[in-house]
Amino acid sequence: MDTIDRKIISMLQDDAETPISVIAETVSLSVTPCWRRIQKLKEAGVIRKQVALCDATKLNVGVTVFISIRTSQHSQAWLDKFAQHVKDIPEVVEFYRMSGDVDYLIRAVVPDIAAYDRVYKRLIKISDIYDVSSSFAMEQLKYSTALPVDYAP
Template sequence: MDKKDIQILTLLQQDASLSLNDLANAVNLSPTPCWRRVQRLWDSGVIQKQVTLCNPASLKLGVTVFVAVRTSQHNEEWTQLFVKGTRTIPEIVEIYRMTGDIDYLLKIVVSDIAGYDAVYKKLIKEVELQDVSAGFAMEVIKYTTALPLDHLM
């Protein structure tokens, strides 16, 4: 990966709807070599997918909840049930397995506290949990889906 690839990725992370011509112009390439580079980034798995990011508030999803989950069961069967159950709950938008005091961190997006309660009830139906602790986000200070690329230069 060279400087041109990093420039392409930086621009596409900001706006994936850029036309090939606009992208090529921005990185000082002609369209065909630019297209080849983008294809190579797709083929190598660097670019995974293109999506549309929606404004949660515009969709009446103004409550973001971060949920710390602890379990007393650390076995394959429990883990498979947890993963299967959490992946089927659409309000859970991110799931991380953690080190330290908590086992899993969930990011949940809902319309209100009652929406969170409904998700909580679904979650405890799926698997036995030792402890669930929820924190409600008061304000978004920084939000980005763009990954840092400076370390590649």
Template sequence: MKNISLDAVDRRLLAILQEDATVSMADLAERVGLSATPCWKRIKRLEQDGVIERRVAILNREALGLGITVIVAIRTSRHSDDWLQTFADGVSKIPEVVEFYRMSGEIDYLLKIVARDISDYDRIYRKLTKVAELHDVSSSFAMQEIKSTTALPIFD
């Protein structure tokens, strides 16, 4: 992806949209000091340039009965492209896996999983271990969520 040049208005638009993507175009335009049409064009450009990937609703996990967050560290002795493709495809099909990273260092993969409770996580764990051959799976249960955000820092 190319490095996109953002001016102060673009950065202000992005900051507002990260807080509330449902804000009306009229309100958004007023808050950044533009009329509606130039504001809309800027948003469209930011979407076309790939700066804005999508707009989503952020749901409350607790309200949906997903009270457990588990961070899963995975080590494997397999590192072939075929193995990775199988593993990535399989893990990506598990809806409770909400984040999935290939790592450097001691841990090969890191997953963030949401579950209803411990027995629900056990069901997910068993599904995960059937996806591909794994060397070690270590699960850590979050005791308290101190910070969680989807908002990215936007610098001048």
């Protein structure tokens, strides 16, 4: 991956609808070679998907909840079952297995506390969970879907 690819990726992360002609001009390429580079980045899996980013407040899911889960179960079978059920909860937008004191961290978006309570009840029905702790975001100070490109090989 060279400097031109990094510039292309940065532009597409900023706005995936940027016309190829604009990208090509910015990175000093003609349209066809620029288009080919984008296709190669897609084929290589560098560009996984192009999506629409929606406003959570306008979709009435403006409350962000970080849910920390601890369990005494650490078998693959337990993880497989737990992960599948968590992935089926539409309010869950991020889900991580962690190191340290917390086993799993979930980011969910909901309209209010009552909706979060329904998510919580779904979580505790899934499997044996030792502890569930939730924190509500008071204010979003930074949010980005753009990944840094300077580390790309």
